Amino acid sequence: MRKLSIIGMPMDLGQMRRGVDMGPSAIRYAGVNERLKPLFDEIHDLGDIPIGREEVVVDKESNLRNLDLVAEKNANLADKVDEAIQSGAFPLVFGGDHSIAIGTLAGVSKHYNNLGVIWYDAHGDLNTAETSPSGNIHGMPLAVSMGIGHPALTEIGGYAPKVKPENIVIIGARSLDDGEKILIKEKGIKVYTMHEIDRMGMTKVMEETIAYLKDRTDGVHLSLDLDGLDPVEAPGVGTPVIGGISFRESNLAMEMLEEAKLITSAEFVEVNPILDDKNKTASVAVALMASLFGEKLL
Template sequence: MSIQKISIIGLPMDLGQARRGVDMGPSAIRCAGIVERLERLKIEVEDLGDIVVGRPENAQKSGTNLKNLSLVAKGNIQLATRVDKIIQGGSFPLVLGGDHSIAIGTLAGVSKHYENVGVIWYDAHGDLNTEETSPSGNIHGMPLAVSMGLGHPDLVNIHGSTSKVKPENIVIIGARSLDEGEKELIREKGIKVFTMHEIDRMGMARVMEECIDYLRERTDGVHLSLDLDGVDPADAPGVGTPVIGGISYRESHLAMEMLAESELITSAEFVEVNPILDERNKTAIVAVALMGSLFGEKLV
């Protein structure tokens, strides 16, 4: 699809995990010049600001080991409604995080508009844990499972039916840190995964070709969920859960450029930029550069 208008919405939430600072991610990305970058591409840009998120001290006890469940659910309910409205208005939703738990709301809003929404999960992690398999209780490690209808009812029932995406419509790219429960779920559900082993062995160009071909034949819209920890921490140090041996800066640009050429992506989010852990806003600058490539920026 040719993108005429992009609507930016931020969810500055750090409640899906334990490290503070990722709530400043949307501000860091704006400071790195995302609006100006997209406007230079002759795309109409509407910045809708940020959703207001409460603090944990105001949260009720949830009776589960899931951290900040009620506030995470509340933030995602608001995000789902906003994303749904953006798409209804004919605009492309670009969501800025915040930790990766915000993908629950993004996909809930997006899924209302597609029969078979596809998901590219660009991440060092699978985020396929549930309350039973999670070692930490951090909800940012659960959004993909939740979006498949697996998890706490307060999360899976956000904005409608429990399952937002079918497992066969998911492609994970860049995985290199998976818990045992996640590995089991990947095998059980037949989720397509390109680990760093496949990227090293096949090359990013072939990985993206296979990903694009796979999703094109089975989906009617594709959401890109890009966690900056998918990129190697040498290039993107400002993330809460860095894992060495990741996708390079240049490989990531190639991936985004190929997605732009495919015209397959219908919504996107960039998450887990943590300025407190960063070096001179380096990770937010990388995020903005990758967004430029995703939306058609070319050298010549």
């Protein structure tokens, strides 16, 4: 029996632009339940994790924005994801900004000895308090999940790290800070920038990614930031970077992941309807989810 648990995480505390808290609503409004219903025996939409909102609080020691609240809410998300997996369901999380990946991975990773992660994103999200230009935690979740960062974040779920650097593949990178570049080289993280995607083609990139992760992991989490796509096709994101992956390439990537039966959990993040054009970005997200879960044209 194929079960899906949907968890909304309407959190905008990891960055400064309001509106991304409405991402889960926008994705639901774009018809996600109806689109995915034929692909599962059961779909349980567990609603949204309540976030609340305080004034922006900058931690005096670390200079991180909203540290305590981001940590608390991610711990709540980790519990929900953990419960979904225990119930035998595939956990699908709607963001929210990308700091929610801290909680998703904390809930997922405890069920695997060697979790793999595909980070589909324009950014590396490998900053720390020391390297971040902004102090925004949505630029840090991958570093945090490797056990690098503030202990309030790295220790969510009571263990660290959640993922090993050799089990990570970043796809679509085209905006990396200096500290992130150093960390990528130090840790040997596999990265396919837009240069590789243009040069090799998405088919080759995905074939290599699947082959790389298949033998070394016992589960793979997909963390898809809509800003991985080109802003022409996904305009409703907080940190758009021109020259991104096309919808067609992304759709192919999702179809190849489905064929490989590789993905065991997923999240789609950074949909901001305030910055969007007629909910276009949420609709793109839903179409990619459908391909990931096996929707076929014929």
